[in-house]
Amino acid sequence: MSKLHVTRRTVQVLVVVFMLLIPVLARYQNYVAAREIDRVLERWSGTAAGGVLQAVDTTMRALPGAEKERAGRVQRDRAQVLEYAQLARGGPWSATVGPVSMTDPLGAVESMVASRALPWVLLASLLVPLAATLLLGRIFCSWICPVGFLLELTDKMRGAMRFLEIRPRDLKPSRTTKYGVLAAGLVLTAVLAIPVLGYVYPPAIVGREAHDVVFAFFDRAEMGRFGPWAGGLSWMALLLVAIISFEVLVSRRWWCRYVCPGGALYSLIGWARPVRVKLQSDRCTQCALCVAACPEGLNPMKNQMGMECDNCGECVASCGDDALAFGFDGPLIDVLRPSEREVHAESKQ
C-alpha cells in the first residue's frame, strides 16, 4: 500500500461521504432556518433520521462561534450555523464549496451547446476543473468520480467470479468509442436542445440518486414514517447496475475505458498535461506488473499512456524497480525547454 494509493482512496471515500452529507445538510439548514430544529430533534429522537440530524447538529454546534448565550441559556447562533450548513452544495456533477464553484466540463459544454450561450457563471465554475485537468490530466476519473471508485472495487469481483469457475470475459472494444459517444451526445444535445449526456453520465446519475434517496428519507420522517425505506431510487439506478454487471462479466472497466463521454472530454482537455508518469527504461525489468495494475488498461511499460492516463499512480505503486515516477513531461514542457531536447538529440548521435 503506497502512500499515494491510501491518499487516493481517502479522497474517494470522502467524496462519497460528502455526496450523502450535503443533502442532509440541506435539510438541516431548512429546520434551522424555520426555527423548527429543536422540535424536530425532540420528535424524531430514537429514529434513524433523528440520529443523523442529531449527529449533524452536535457537530455544527461544536464549530467555532456556532453557540451563544442568551438569557442564561446556551443556544445556536442561528445565522452562524446557517452559514456553516450552507457552505457546500451539489454533488459530483456540479458542486460549490465555499466561494469555489466547480462544474463538470461535460455539463458545461452540454449546456453551452444546447442553449448556444456562454454565461459568465458557467465559465467561472469551469475555472477550477479546467485548471486541474490541464495541469494533472484526467484526475476527476481517478480521484473524484464515485462510479470510478465503485468500479475499482467491483474489479475485485472478477476474481471472485473466477473462484466460482465462471470465467469472466474481457472484451476490448476500441478506445476511440468514447470519443464517438461524446461526439454523438453533443450532436444529440444540439438537436434536442437539452443536455442529454448528463442523463447517461454515471457520476451525474449517482449524484441525483444520492440526493433523491436522502430527501426521500427525510420526507418520510416528516410524514412520521421511520421504518426501513426504499424510496427515492429511480430506475436510472438500473443503469449503474447494468454497468457493474457488464463490468464484472463481460469487459473489465469497460465504461471508463471505452464508453464514458466525460472521461473522453477529460482526456482531450488533459492532453498536454505537464504532470505525468514517466518511465526510466534502464531500470525497467519488463515484469509487466504495472500493465496489470493500470485501471485504464494502458501500458506504462512502453511509456505510451498518452492522454488517457488518469494519473492515479497505481503503476507507480506497483513498480518494484523504481522505474516509474511522476515527473514533468509532455508537449507543454517540450515547448518550454527545446534546448534540452536538442541536447538529448545530440547525445544520441
Add this chain to the structure above:
Amino acid sequence: MSVPGLDRREFFRVLALRSGKIGAGGGLLYGLLGLRPGSALPAGVRGDLGIVRPPGALEEPDFLARCIRCTECADACEAQCIRLFGPEAGDLQGTPYILPADKACTICLACGPACPSGALTPQTKREEPRMGVAVVDERLCVSHNGTGVCGACHTVCPLRNRAITQDYRNAPVVHEEACIGCGLCEEFCIVRDRRAIRVETRRRPRGEDGAPA
C-alpha cells in the same frame, strides 16, 4: 433438463453474458428514449396550472437547454420547497419545480446564486421574480362564497396589500402586476382538497395539447 453440448455451467455463463449485454444496451437505450417530450409528470404536478419553477428561472425552452440537472438549487433552498423531477418526467428529469400546495417558496433567493449554469438568474429584490400568478377560485374561497370569513392568504402574503388586498368579509383580490407567484397563499389556504387560491403559470410540459413550449 439437458441441452446437448451445453452443460449447466456453460448455460449459466451464456445466460449471464447475454442478459448482461442486453441489460446494458437496453438501459442505455431506455435512458435516451425516456427523454421523449410530454411524458407523465409525478402526481401533484398539475399540468393544467403549469409548472412552478424557482424564482429567476429563464423561459421554458431556454431553461431546459441551460439547466444541467445538478442539485445545487435544491440544496441551497432554505425552505426546501425545490423538488427535482424524476426520470418519469422525460426531458424534464432533474430540473427543479415547486409544489406550492405542499411547500411554497419563501423567496430566500438562495437558488439564483447557487445555479452554476445561469438557468436561474440571481434575484436581488423579493418583489421582482415572476414564478406565476395566484388565481382565486371564487366558488371555493369561503370568504368569496359566503360560507365563512378567512383572510389566511392575505395574512401570509409577503407582498401583503400589494399583491393581495381584501374586499368585503376578507375576500382576497389578487393584483397580477404585483404578484410574484411564490405560492405561500396556496400553501396556507384553508380549503385543503383543491386550494381556493392557486398559482398558475404559462409553463407547460412540452408536447401537451395546445401548450406553448
